[in-house]
Amino acid sequence: MGEVNAPKPSAKPFWERPLDQLSRDEWEALCDGCGQCCLHKVEDEDTGEIYHTNVACKLLNLKTAQCSDYSNRRKFVPDCMKLTPETAGSLAWLPPSCAYRLRADGDPLPEWHYLVSGDRDAVHRAGMSVAGKVISETVAGPLENHIVWPYGDDGDFDDSDDDDDDDEGDAPWAVQPPGRKD
DSSP: OOOOOOOOOOOOOGGGSOGGGOOHHHHHHTOOOOOGGGEEEEEOTTTOOEEEEEEEOTTEETTTTEETTGGGHHHHOTTOOOOOTTTTTTOTTSOTTOHHHHHHTTOOOOTTSHHHHSOTTHHHHTTOOOTTTOEEHHHHOOGGGGEEOTTOTTSOOOOTTOOOOOSSOOOTTOSOOTTOOO
């Protein structure tokens, strides 16, 4: 009789491995395509505080939240940030939902992430995408006029205790700018 080989335990999906163990293709695949990192930020020169805006990079397709020239983006936008496994956990301006930030902190991907859900459009249905919700820097004017609070009224990204019953996630950048009351 031959030996019976027990099945090998399945390997973890690549997105559950530490960032420094990912191939270049796996690293690129972590992006959920929300476009939030492509929004301009304004830094207070005195305090260093970062303010988020609803103004997108000129290369961002406003309907799809995808870069229109990703492979050449740094040629046209020299200050476009290149995320690395070393920087992903230290950039405070990355949204709390960012897969790079989540994985750098050892947290799992959200259920709407396409690697988990199998659906590239889940990010849009969950309300986490900037598609259709922002304006281009080519028409925005002064960034200071477009400052928004990015992660909800209280700054807490987790809206699991919300009482609303809508199926859409709350667009984090769609809340009122600081100081505006409706």
